[in-house]
Amino acid sequence: LTLKAVSVYGRWTGASGNVRTSVPLFDVCGGSLTLAKPSSGRLTEVACVRGDFMRNAGAVSVWKDGTFRIESGAIIRDCRNSYVDDGSGAGRGGAVLVDNGRAELFGGTITNCFANHGGGVFIGNLAEVEVKGDMVIAGNFRLDGVTPNNLVVYDCGKMVLTGPLT
Numbered sequence: 001l002t003l004k005a006v007s008v009y010g011r012w013t014g015a016s017g018n019v020r021t022s023v024p025l026f027d028v029c030g031g032s033l034t035l036a037k038p039s040s041g042r043l044t045e046v047a048c049v050r051g052d053f054m055r056n057a058g059a060v061s062v063w064k065d066g067t068f069r070i071e072s073g074a075i076i077r078d079c080r081n082s083y084v085d086d087g088s089g090a091g092r093g094g095a096v097l098v099d100n101g102r103a104e105l106f107g108g109t110i111t112n113c114f115a116n117h118g119g120g121v122f123i124g125n126l127a128e129v130e131v132k133g134d135m136v137i138a139g140n141f142r143l144d145g146v147t148p149n150n151l152v153v154y155d156c157g158k159m160v161l162t163g164p165l166t
Helices: none
Strands: 007-009 026-029 032-035 044-047 060-063 067-071 074-077 096-098 102-106 108-111 121-123 128-131 135-137 151-153 158-161
Touching (some): 026 032, 060 067, 096 102, 102 135
Parallel strands (some): 007 044, 026 060, 032 067, 060 096, 074 108, 108 135, 128 158
16 A cells, blocks of 8 residues: 555544544555655645543554555554553554564654653564665653653664664
8 A cells, every 4th residue: 555645634533522542554475565755745644633642652553474564655644552561562653663573664743752762763574674865753752741751662673774763
């Protein structure tokens, strides 16, 4: 699936105005998802507005040999994984979780996301993440909203930097 020049907003409302869900906006299991470089003057954006996710990632979870790519100009913002770690390893990835899959971070921005482990990106078991282009992973925090928590590489995860990472 390729998304180009679109905005996807995850918004859940309930009696309290903030409902929890245990699934991300995109669950990539064995397939692929690309947030493509938008045309001039257009925007490719994924925002988790007032979403309060639990367990694994707010915007994108990549599993079982799935592949996720974000390109220059695409944005993931305002995601929150509020799961408090109970020792199970949950609460990973405010925006993106890669576990036994691949991510190609070839530009774009991941910002204003929150989780106990990897507010921006969590790279887990047997995951491979390649970073090149002008990728910005900044302004992401632990759930306390104070402690910076942009990127976590855990267990047997692997990250290859071939370009700048801000």
